[in-house]
Amino acid sequence: xxxxxxxxxxxxxxxxxxxxxxxxxxxxxxxxxxxxxxxxxxxxxxxxxxxxxxxxxxxxxxxxxxxxxxxxxxxxxxxxxxxxxxxxxxxxxxxxxxxxxxxxxxxxxxxxxxxxxxxxxxxxxxxxxxxxxxxxxxxxxxxxxxxxxxxxxxxxxxxxxxxxxxxxxxxxxxxxxxxxxxxxxxxxxxxxxxxxxxxxxxxxxxxxxxxxxxxxxxxxxxxxxxxxxxxxxxxxxxxxxxxxxxxxxxxxxxxxxxxxxxxxxxxxxxxxxxxxxxxxxxxxxxxxxxxxxxxxxxxxxxxxxxxxxxxxxxxxxxxxxxxxxxxxxxxxxxxxxxxxxxxxxxxxxxxxxxxxxxxxxxxxxxxxxxxxxxxxxxxxxxxxxxxxxxxxxxxxxxxxxxxxxxxxxxxxxxxxxxxxxxxxxxxxxxxxxxxxxxxxxxxxxxxxxxxxxxxxxxxxxxxxxxxxxxxxxxxxxxxxxxxxxxxxxxxxxxxxxxxxxxxxxxxxxxxxxxxxxxxxxxxxxxxxxxxxxxxxxxxxxxxxxxxxxxxxxxxxxxxxxxxxxxxxxxxxxxxxxxxxxxxxxxxxxxxxxxxxxxxxxxxxxxxxxxxxxxxxxxxxxx
Amino acid sequence: xxxxxxxxxxxxxxxxxxxxxxxxxxxxxxxxxxxxxxxxxxxxxxxxxxxxxxxxxxxxxxxxxxxxxxxxxxxxxxxxxxxxxxxxxxxxxxxxxxxxxxxxxxxxxxxxxxxxxxxxxxxxxxxxxxxxxxxxxxxxxxxxxxxxxxxxxxxxxxxxxxxxxxxxxxxxxxxxxxxxxxxxxxxxxxxxxxxxxxxxxxxxx
Numbered sequence: 001x002x003x004x005x006x007x008x009x010x011x012x013x014x015x016x017x018x019x020x021x022x023x024x025x026x027x028x029x030x031x032x033x034x035x036x037x038x039x040x041x042x043x044x045x046x047x048x049x050x051x052x053x054x055x056x057x058x059x060x061x062x063x064x065x066x067x068x069x070x071x072x073x074x075x076x077x078x079x080x081x082x083x084x085x086x087x088x089x090x091x092x093x094x095x096x097x098x099x100x101x102x103x104x105x106x107x108x109x110x111x112x113x114x115x116x117x118x119x120x121x122x123x124x125x126x127x128x129x130x131x132x133x134x135x136x137x138x139x140x141x142x143x144x145x146x147x148x149x150x151x152x153x154x155x156x157x158x159x160x161x162x163x164x165x166x167x168x169x170x171x172x173x174x175x176x177x178x179x180x181x182x183x184x185x186x187x188x189x190x191x192x193x194x195x196x197x198x199x200x201x202x203x204x205x206x207x208x209x210x211x212x213x214x215x216x217x218x219x220x221x222x223x224x225x226x227x228x229x230x231x232x233x234x235x236x237x238x239x240x241x242x243x244x245x246x247x248x249x250x251x252x253x254x255x256x257x258x259x260x261x262x263x264x265x266x267x268x269x270x271x272x273x274x275x276x277x278x279x280x281x282x283x284x285x286x287x288x289x290x291x292x293x294x295x296x297x298x299x300x301x302x303x304x305x306x307x308x309x310x311x312x313x314x315x316x317x318x319x320x321x322x323x324x325x326x327x328x329x330x331x332x333x334x335x336x337x338x339x340x341x342x343x344x345x346x347x348x349x350x351x352x353x354x355x356x357x358x359x360x361x362x363x364x365x366x367x368x369x370x371x372x373x374x375x376x377x378x379x380x381x382x383x384x385x386x387x388x389x390x391x392x393x394x395x396x397x398x399x400x401x402x403x404x405x406x407x408x409x410x411x412x413x414x415x416x417x418x419x420x421x422x423x424x425x426x427x428x429x430x431x432x433x434x435x436x437x438x439x440x441x442x443x444x445x446x447x448x449x450x451x452x453x454x455x456x457x458x459x460x461x462x463x464x465x466x467x468x469x470x471x472x473x474x475x476x477x478x479x480x481x482x483x484x485x486x487x488x489x490x491x492x493x494x495x496x497x498x499x500x501x502x503x504x505x506x507x508x509x510x511x512x513x514x515x516x517x518x519x520x521x522x523x524x525x526x527x528x529x530x531x532x533x534x535x536x537x538x539x540x541x542x543x544x545x546x547x548x549x550x551x552x553x554x555x556x557x558x559x560x561x562x563x564x565x566x567x568x569x570x571x572x573x574x575x576x577x578x579x580x581x582x583x584x585x586x587x588x589x590x591x592x593x594x595x596x597x598x599x600x601x602x603x604x605x606x607x608x609x610x611x612x613x614x615x616x617x618x619x620x621x622x
Numbered sequence: 623x624x625x626x627x628x629x630x631x632x633x634x635x636x637x638x639x640x641x642x643x644x645x646x647x648x649x650x651x652x653x654x655x656x657x658x659x660x661x662x663x664x665x666x667x668x669x670x671x672x673x674x675x676x677x678x679x680x681x682x683x684x685x686x687x688x689x690x691x692x693x694x695x696x697x698x699x700x701x702x703x704x705x706x707x708x709x710x711x712x713x714x715x716x717x718x719x720x721x722x723x724x725x726x727x728x729x730x731x732x733x734x735x736x737x738x739x740x741x742x743x744x745x746x747x748x749x750x751x752x753x754x755x756x757x758x759x760x761x762x763x764x765x766x767x768x769x770x771x772x773x774x775x776x777x778x779x780x781x782x783x784x785x786x787x788x789x790x791x792x793x794x795x796x797x798x799x800x801x802x803x804x805x806x807x808x809x810x811x812x813x814x815x816x817x818x819x820x821x822x823x824x825x826x827x
Binding site: 244 | 668
C-alpha cells in the first residue's frame with residue numbers, strides 16, 4: 001500500500017490524457033465499481049420484474065382448480081423461466097450490485113482489483129440474460145424446469161431450441177459470475193486499506209469474501225454440465241443419452257454439485273447485509289464477530305458436502321442418503337449461531353425501526369422457518385413424502401425470498417443513500433415492507449400444507465375438492481400483494497429520484513464501517529486519502545473519539561485511475577453472437593462471434609492501459 | 623499504478639511482483655486456476671463415470687497407442703521446463719535468452735498439438751467419433767478441453783513474445799510472462815492426470 005502512494009506521487013509527471021465519455025457511452029464504457037454496481041442493480045431489477053410477472057401468471061393459473069388461463073406447455077415454460085430468471089438473472093445480479101457498490105468502500109479501496117474484468121463480468125451476465133429471454137420472442141422457450149433434468153432436457157425429448165437458450169444463455173451469464181468471484185476474492189485479499197486486517201473487516205465484506213470462494217469453486221461445475229448438455233444437444237454427444245451409454249444421474253450430480261453451493265452463494269451475502277443493518281440500527285457492535293466469521297466459513301465448507309440431499313429419491317442407497325442427511329443437518333448449527341448472534345445484537349440495543357431494519361428484523365423469523373423446513377427435508381426417509389410437493393416449493397421460497405430477497409431489500413434501503421446520494425422515503429419504504437412481508441407469508445405459508453396434503457409441484461392445474469382450492473386462492477392473493485409491494489418500491493425510487501440529493505456522508509448517523517466516512521455518493525476515486533484503520537468498526541471508533549474524518553494513511557496527491565473501455569461490451573456482444581451461431585448451426589456466425597471476443601482480448605493485451613490521474617486538491621478548488 | 627515503475631532501465635529483482643497490479647494479477651490468476659481445477663475435475667469425473675460405455679465402438683485398450691501419447695507427454699513436460707527457464711532468465715534480466723526459451727516453449731507446444739490432431743484423426747478413422755458412445759463423447763470433451771487450453775497457451779505466449787520485442791521487459795510485461803508460465807505448468811499437470819487416468823488406466827482396462 002505504501003508503494004502505491006509513492007508511485008501515485010511520482011507518477012504524476014507521466015499523466016496521460018484519456019478520452020472520457022459522457023451520457024450513454026459513459027455507462028457502456030465505465031470500469032468504476034460504483035457505476036457497475038448501479039448497472040447490476042438496474043439489469044437485475046428489470047429481470048426481477050420479468051421473473052415476478054412470470055410468478056404472477058403462474059399464481060393466476062393456479063388460483064382455482066381446472067383453470068385454463070395459460071396452456072399447459074406455456075405453464076412449463078413459465079415455471080422454468082421464473083426459476084432460472086430469478087436465481088441467475090435477478091437475485092445474483094442484485095447481490096453483485098450490493099457487493100460492487102459497497103465492498104471496495106468497506107475495505108477502504110479506490111476500486112476492485114480488476115476494474116476491466118468487473119465491467120466484462122457485468123456485460124457477459126447482461127447479454128447471457130438477454131439471450132435467455134429472447135427465447136420468449138422466438139417462441140421456443142426452455143421448459144424442462146430450472147434444473148433442466150435429462151432426459152427431459154435432452155435432444156430426444158426436447159427437440160426445439162428452448163433448452164438451447166437455457167444452456168447457452170446460462171453459459172455466457174456464468175462467465176460473468178465466475179469473473180466476479182475471482183475479482184472480489186483478489187480485491188478483498190489484496191486491496192484492503194492499511195490496518196484493515198481480516199478480522200477487522202465488516203461482516204458484509206466477510207460474507208462476500210466467502211461467497212466469492214463458493215462462486216469460484218462451484219460455477220466451473222455448472223460450466224461443465226452445460227457444456228455436456230450443449231454437446232449432447234448440438235453435436236450428438238452421448239453424456240446423458242442412456243441409449244448410447246450415457247448416464248442421466250450424472251447430470252443430477254453435476255448440477256447439484258454446483259447447485260447446492262449456489263444456494264449459499266445466494267444466502268451468505270444476505271447474512272452479511274443483515275449483520276450490518278442489525279448492528280447499525282441497534283447501535284451496538286455485532287455480537288460474536290469471530291463466531292460469525294467461523295459460521296460463514298463452516299457453512300461454505302459444508303455447502304459442498306450436501307449436494308446429494310437433492311437426490312434422496314434418486315436411489316443412491318441408504319448409506320449415501322444417511323451421510324448426506326447428517327451433513328445437511330449439521331449446517332443448522334452454524335446457521336443457528338448466526339441467528340442467535342443477530343438476536344443478541346438486537347438485545348439491549350437502542351433499536352431504530354427504519355425500513356432497512358424492519359426488513360432485517362422480518363428476515364430473522366422468516367429465515368428460521370425456512371431453516372426448520374430445511375432440517376425436516378434433510379431427513380431422508382421423510383423426504384420421500386415431501387419430495388416434489390409444494391412443501392419443497394414453500395421451503396425454498398422461504399429461504400430465497402424470505403431470506404435473500406428480504407436481505408436485498410434491507411441492503412437496498414440501507415445503502416441507497418450511499419449509492420445514489422438520496423434517502424428513500426421512509427413512509428413508502430415501510431409500506432413496501434408490510435405489503436411485501438405479509439404478501440410473502442400469505443403466498444408461501446399455506447404452501448407447506450398444500451405440500452403435506454400431497455399437491456405436487458410443477459403441475460399445471462388440479463382437480464377441485466381435494467382440499468387444495470382455498471389455500472391456492474390465498475396463495476395467489478399473497479402473490480398479488482408481493483407484486484404491489486414491489487410496485488410501491490418502484491414508486492419510492494421514482495419519487496426519490498425527482499428530488500434533489502439530500503444524503504449526508506453518514507446517512508443514518510450511526511454508520512460503523514468505512515463507507516459512511518466518505519460523501520454520498522462517493523467521488524470517483526472513493527477516498528481522497530486511503531484511510532488508516534485502527535480497529536473493527538473503523539468509522540465508529542473514530543467518531544467515538546470525536547473525529548469527523550478518518551486518519552489518513554497517505555499524503556494528499558494525484559490519484560491514478562483506470563481508463564474507461566468499450567472492449568468489455570464488445571467482447572460480450574461477440575459471445576452473444578457466437579451463442580446464436582452455435583444454437584442454429586450457423587458456424588460462420590459462431591466463428592465470427594468468437595473472433596470478435598478474441599480480437600478484443602488481443603487489443604486489451606497489446607495496448608497497455610496507462611490510465612489517468614485525478615488531483616483531488618484541484619477538484620476541491622475548481 | 624504507474625506503468626513506468628523501473629528507473630533508468632533498472633528492473634527490480636522480481637519485476638512481476640513490483641507493482642500492485644502485478645501482484646493482483648498473480649493472485650487473481652491463482653484463483654482462476656483454482657476454478658480451472660474444478661472445471662477439469664468435473665470433466666474427469668464425467669469421463670470416469672462413462673469410460674466403460676463403449677457400445678459398438680472400439681475399447682480404450684484397442685484404441686490408444688501409448689508410444690505416441692508418451693512422446694506427446696514428454697514433449698509437453700519439456701515445454702513446461704522451457705518456460706521455467708524463461709522465467710529464470712527473466713529474473714536475471716536476460717531478455718534475449720528469455721525469448722529463446724519462450725520460442726522453444728511454443729514450438730514444443732505446437733508439436734504436442736500436431737501429435738494430438740494426428741491422434742484424433744486416427745481415432746475418427748477407426749470409428750471413434752464424438753457421437754459413437756458415451757465413452758467417446760467424454761473422451762473428446764476432456765482431452766479436447768485440454769487441447770483447447772494448449773492452443774490458447776501457444777497463441778498467448780506467441781503474442782507475449784511479440785510484445786517483448788516491441789515493449790521490452792517492463793513491470794507491465796513481466797507479470798504477463800510469469801502468468802503464462804503458471805498457466806503452462808497447470809496445463810502440464812492436467813495432462814499428467816489425463817495420461818494416467820485416460821490412457822494408462824484405459825490400457826489396463
